[in-house]
Amino acid sequence: MHPDGVGTRGAVTGWVLPGVYAPQDDTALLAEALREEGPAPGARVLDVGTGSGALALAAARHGAEVTAVDVSRRAVWTARLNARLTGLPVRIRRGNLFGPVADGTYDLILANPPYVPAPGGGRAPHGRSRAWDAGLDGRLLVDRICRDAPGLLRPGGVLLLVHSALSGPGRTLELLRAAELEAAVVRRRWIEFGPVLRSREGWLRRSGLLTAADDKEELVVFRAERAR
Template sequence: MAVETIAVGAEGVYRPQHDSWLLIDALERSGAVVGRRVVDLCAGSGVVAIAAAELGATAVTALDISPCAVRCSQANALAAQVEVETRLASWSQALEHEPFDVVVCNPPYVPVGPDTVAGAVPAADPMGAWDGGPDGRRVLDPLCASASDMVADGGALFLVQSEFADVDRSLKALRDSGLDADICATQRIPFGPVLHAQAGWLRDTGRLTEARTEEQLVVIRADKR
């Protein structure tokens, strides 16, 4: 896709990685965004929002709390020659608008140990882009609980996360909110700098066996009938 060829990164902005591309691939294979209103939560560089526009969405909104990310999204959308409305806003502010046909999100989901501080992983992206709190659920829990209110009837949520942030808990929360939720895509990838830095703590808390150096990424699709 054209989105892969533009300058999607910027200093202080989450760079598109395996999770971004897995989410885009799931959207493309689903055909769910064609002719639909889409919102990209925790948009970062805007790469997923741009992909949605290229895939035929009629309107795309990208939300992020980082001014750097909003500027990056705007620049990338301009470079890709697509219409994306970018807003400086928390993911939860999507609830202030009419429900969207498709909600996509690549939230912070990495479980972070109590001794981790900003700048502790110098080769990685900004900590706010991946810090999911002690269990990785700081954003995932409230997002899953309120997802049904963001999605229009007949619409869907596409959410990417790591196995280490408890996929079953996300599925249960989405189903409890009234959505039909299932895994629609998976990918196993080597640890990046963030998980390498957290590996000792993940082992100490029983979430990682000594020999593991890979994680499984999962895209969940949750439909509102």
């Protein structure tokens, strides 16, 4: 999840309670991949780290059977409110990643996890930053998704995952392919640095995650399919 959106209500975001991740460029990029995927009516879809529920609701508009999960109570309340306001049937559960749904299997899994590299060693993110900070390499949750999502995919099922190119896209492809998924990058988009990246730009350059020439951030969407 990218750190720099602050929306409270809009055509795409719906209602966003204070402290809940507001949909922005990464959400829009993943929504494009979702539209291209076009889940069939009745397809079982999981949106992990749902935030305001924007992607879960987008999947429900296709007629999919959608489950959404988030660790944040406020995010769960927000997603439930938006589902009620739109009249779309989405099952929303609170928990850590796949914990609440570990006994299920899905045709499509959507993931826009925290992925922003953060100084501070092993300190766990807290407060609002929990929606975007993801350890020194930005892979605190990305690695867990790459490890655990494949086991929840039905034959022919697809994982759509978005994160920053700062967070090691090559590693993501390596892990997904090691799990015997057919994985590729299907979307890329360059965006301006927002306030959080600007505030840690010096650290990112000293860490080698940004070069002297880098003045934008690249977002990347991965599509990984389980063999039928």
